[in-house]
């Protein structure tokens with residue numbers, strides 16, 4: 722986890738994992754982090770009870786991130802306390818007040834921000850997040866759209882906040898991963914649509930191509 726949040730290079734987080742076999746293959750491919758989506762309306766939803774069958778065995782092998790949209794605090798806390806996930810990712814309308822107990826109790830979390838314009842990037846320190854994920858603005862669906870946003874906003878944000886780990890998300894594919902790495906220099910690229918054959922099913926040719934693009938770019 723230390724490596725992920727204090728990176729010297731851009732790492733990769735593959736989100737929307739639903740299959741145990743895909744999770745093990747991500748470990749075998751040396752991917753830094755995986756995301757499991759606990760929002761019931763996501764195309765990539767995995768019920769916590771199913772995630773609990775395979776995520777514990779992956780502890781220390783890959784960073785296990787749980788993605789939540791406006792979930793009850795207790796649901797998030799129990800997955801963290803039961804050691805099913807390492808990090809929570811808040812990808813909905815969670816406020817600084819919602820996030821505060823996680824920060825105060827030392828639970829690492831990523832706050833995802835849908836970037837509409839420069840105003841989307843104000844007051845981000847209020848969340849006290851371990852890392853920030855910048856994604857395309859997606860009213861109502863929140864994430865996983867495959868759409869990009871203006872990466873110059875991300876680049877400017879990172880240059881003004883050099884000690885805050887920032888993940889870049891939204892429409893990352895093998896075709897644009899090198900440019901995203903070179904232009905933005907994020908702590909990690911994060912992707913769902915660009916890593917799968919159908920929602921929730923990973924395509925390892927695509928994932929290897931993205932890894933290669935990141936390596937070449939840095």
Ligand SMILES: O=C(O)c1ccccc1NCC(=O)[C@H](O)[C@H](O)COP(=O)(O)O
Pocket residue numbers: 736737756758760763764765788790812856862863864865866867868890891892893911912913914915
């Ligand atoms: O993937 C989803 O279905 C999703 C739904 C609601 C909130 C978040 C979601 N995904 C979280 C992620 O971290 C995705 O990787 C991120 O939104 C980028 O997705 P994509 O543009 O498809 O690469």
